[in-house]
Amino acid sequence: MATTAPTSVKPAQRLPGETSSFPLLVLLAGWLIPGAGHLLVGKWVRALLIFLSILGMYVIGIAAAGKIYTPNTGDILDILGFVGQLGTGLLYVIARVFSLGASSAVNTLADYGTKAIVVAGLLNIIAAVDAHSLANGRKASF
Amino acid sequence: MLTHFSAMLLFAFFVSIVFGITQRAEPKMMVRFGAYCFVLFVGSVVAMSWIMWAIKH
Numbered sequence: 001m002a003t004t005a006p007t008s009v010k011p012a013q014r015l016p017g018e019t020s021s022f023p024l025l026v027l028l029a030g031w032l033i034p035g036a037g038h039l040l041v042g043k044w045v046r047a048l049l050i051f052l053s054i055l056g057m058y059v060i061g062i063a064a065a066g067k068i069y070t071p072n073t074g075d076i077l078d079i080l081g082f083v084g085q086l087g088t089g090l091l092y093v094i095a096r097v098f099s100l101g102a103s104s105a106v107n108t109l110a111d112y113g114t115k116a117i118v119v120a121g122l123l124n125i126i127a128a129v130d131a132h133s134l135a136n137g138r139k140a141s142f
Numbered sequence: 143m144l145t146h147f148s149a150m151l152l153f154a155f156f157v158s159i160v161f162g163i164t165q166r167a168e169p170k171m172m173v174r175f176g177a178y179c180f181v182l183f184v185g186s187v188v189a190m191s192w193i194m195w196a197i198k199h
Contacts, residue, residue, distance in 0.1 A: 038163075046163050053156040060152055064144065112149050119153070123160045130164040140167045 023135040030128030032089040037131025041141070050127045057120035058091050061101070066113025068092075068101035081114070087121025154183035 022040075030037020035051030038044070069082035085092050095101055095117075105111040133139035144152075162176025 049159050050163060053159045057156045060149065109144065116153060119157065123157065126164050127160055142168050
């Protein structure tokens with residue numbers, strides 16, 4: 001039985017193997033500024049939702065006096081936490097520059113805050129990779 | 143001031159939004175998957191809370 005292809009689906013924009021720096025730019029922008037990658041590929045609603053979600057989790061973490069990890073403590077868990085929080089991109093830099101958050105989690109809520117910042121970073125990495133997939137045509141664009 | 147429950151609700155809400163957007167391609171499916179994740183997050187917390195209450199009592 002003959003079927004018709006959906007008309008709203010945009011095919012991959014580039015041929016496999018074709019090189020372009022645009023997907024890499026999208027990945028980098030998405031990492032540095034939450035949602036910027038989706039904005040570059042024209043998905044501004046998704047960009048706004050991602051920005052608000054990740055910023056919201058980051059603000060909750062800071063407001064709960066969550067710990068901001070540093071890379072040089074030598075503790076493997078601290079290094080993992082640092083890598084996770086580094087995923088927030090410029091938000092992590094802002095936290096370090098303006099001494100936001102805390103140097104240690106002193107109560108249960110602060111521990112939740114620490115985890116919220118780490119998860120915000122990990123989600124931002126997922127979002128940046130998603131934008132990269134949209135830019136290189138690996139993910140269908142609706 | 144956030145309570146543990148309100149912190150969990152906000153966490154589930156924000157994570158579900160990002161999961162919905164990144165794990166599905168079609169907008170309608172994004173909303174559906176995001177809602178599914180949110181229900182699973184909150185439902186799991188409520189279930190685990192009752193289990194812990196039952197263990198304690």
